[in-house]
Amino acid sequence: MTVLQTQPPRDSGWGSLRQSRRLRIKPQDGLRLRLNPGERLQIDSLDGMQCCELVGLDAHSQDYLTGLALAPASLFQQQLAAERPSATRLTALLKSAGIPEPMAYPGVAVASEQMPLELKAAEEGEPLELVLMAPGLDMPVDEQVAPGELELLHHYRTASVDLLPTPYTGDSRTVTPVREVHVPHSSARAYEVKAGEWIQVSDVAGKQCSDFIAFDLEALQRGEEITLDSTATRTLAGVSLPQPGLYSRFADQQMQTMLELVQDSVGRHDSFLLACTPKYYEDAGYFGHISCTANFNMALKPYGIKPRSGWPAINYFFNTSAEPCGHIGMDEPWSRPGDYVLMRASRDLLCVSSACPDDIDPANGWCPTDIQVRIYAADEEFPRAIAYRNQPEEPARMTQQTAFHSRTSALTRHFSEYRGYWMPTEFDGWGARAEYLACREKVAVMDLSPLRKFEVTGPDAEALLQKALTRNVRRLAVGAVVYSAICHETGGMIDDGTLFRMDDQAFRWICGDPYTGTWLRELAERDGFRVRIQESTDQLHNLALQGPVSRQLLSELVWTPETRTPVSELAWFHFTVGRIGGPQGTPVMISRTGYTGELGFEIWCHPSDGETVWDAIWEKGKPLGLAPLGFDALDMLRIEAGLIFAGYEFCPETDPYAAGIGFTVPLKTKEEDFIGRAALERVPAANREKLMGLVLDTEDAIAHGDQIFNGRFPVGVVTSAIRSPLIGKTIALVRLQPDFATPGTKLEVGQLDGHQKRLGGEVVSLPFHDPERIKVRS
Structure with missing residues (x-):
């Protein structure tokens, strides 16, 4: 019998269910899942406010859901009816799961207050075939109710190929491989791939290494061994380890690309x-211990390839x-169960993958397990992506494209991963x-969508932010913005950001760190x-329009209602709401x-409107340069402007004073306590390190981390540096001991x-x- 529990079990044991995996459902998205017997x-809802809606994919699963004491689903149908891009994605998922008419399909809803909730499949019987959704409507730029994420914890008995994820597609599509190669533990398997095909190497159970080699198949057929060469690859990439992105090619001895690494859910190889x-x-x-090399030799013997040591x-x-030495x-x-790398073949290849047999050290977690290789057709499309996590135990998050990517990628192939x-x-x-010159002299537009956005609302919203931020939030007026630091108990900075006061007890915090x-x-909660x-963040993407004629451009482009401040009159560190294209145009903040x-x-706009907003700005801005x-x-x-950057000018071990933003800590005028205040008050002003500028006597390049010397001894460190077009020399932001932070002091940057x-x-x-700051205030 299938059991429903609305609270977690009191004991932590799961009997024979020895393994678990965490899964995520993105806002307005869904996930297809099979729950096997037992x-x-x-x-669970990560923000405590997102509902979950479920539909069954067969008669058994559907009957099971309708028999539960849950409300009928309705929000996912509302999302589909809105006919926005999120509806298109969700419709594609439901149809690929075998639901031809999603709008008419019944389901059940789990309210946020019913979570965490657990489902258990009967010990005997058929699996439950489900689609779980985190539905929601698009959030307008001037509202603050955003769809949230759901997290699933799936407890199962044995890691299996059935649990392996397909490569990240950017949506919820399920992609079917054209063939699979199973590599049992302590063995190796050879397989051929065609040019353009995709190769996914997956760790089935976690903590299992897999060696990979490749040969040019056409060259091999004429008796020539052209193989993947790691030294050539590293040399061409200019890094110790090739990474996804533009520098992700694996080359042969002739320095010609053989493979392209497209996705990586681990980041450590x-x-x-x-x-x-x-x-x-x-x-x-x-x-006599078996080795990957010996397994490779056996797998390659049928191809006439000589064994190697x-x-x-x-x-x-x-x-x-x-190590540096x-x-x-x-x-x-x-690697965790299901982690993978995805490559694309640049030519016809003979590949060999191993499941490493090493059980004498930690290389495979002391217990070698299996590897699975999946090949996908050349006409499939997978975006470049690497994994990151905001917290150690959460499911990996894969690199995304912003709402403006289709426009920026048409103008450049030079991309890097950021946040x-x-x-x-x-x-x-x-x-x-x-x-740079366009921004200084005319106007420039930049995608800054990776900034994280958080809606903070409720009776105690001001009190919470007054406690969390260094700035005096009580002084902030509706419609105004303030720049602030946010610290932990030691006074070290978690992040910096801007706080928007949307209403009396409604705020929007814009920052860099998703944590x-x-x-x-x-x-x-505490x-x-x-x-x-x-x-x-998924509901608000943003462009920065900067430069002397930015006001002129936006004033002609943005319509604002009578109750809102027009762009032409907008004061520094204030915001307004309007539309691009007249009263019925695209909403923006x-x-x-x-x-x-x-x-x-x-x-600031909804991602669904990103291309429209970019196009309007681009066309209007062309005559203005x-x-x-x-x-x-x-x-x-930003270095010329003395503006700080996370990981360079500050980190959790750097307080706002040492980061150069002591003005965000109004100890005299903010009477209430805030996180980190006691630690900041313990440091006398005379003892605080200072962020200063350094103008070098040369244009030689220096870098973050270079030490600053007074004679033989270090007195500071370079945090950021550039060759400045404005000054014509190398300039740097430097953190200095207070005795050496006086303008005019002569110091030296030490290298080697x-x-x-x-x-x-x-x-x-x-x-x-x-x-x-005359220009920015003008």
């Missing part, structure tokens, strides 16, 4: 050692590290210097604040904020070992550009 599934060899085991005293290979999931270390793999999104670094036909939302929820905290030191604005702006140019702009090469410079006040 298995359990826990459903080895590509600079041999596959394990007989000698390795013999040196450890394990004579050691095969150069990419070892997926092998957790190795290289060159020492190679290793530990248990980071879980692909972002352009520079644009073809412009380049960083031209983009900030978790921190706010934990603080609210102190009993009556508040709702919802992430709205406009804030007079930016990150360049120039007059500028940010335009509008240019796209990439991260390389942005770095030049700090003593063999010195670059002289002079300490200056910040910012380098527009010291009085």
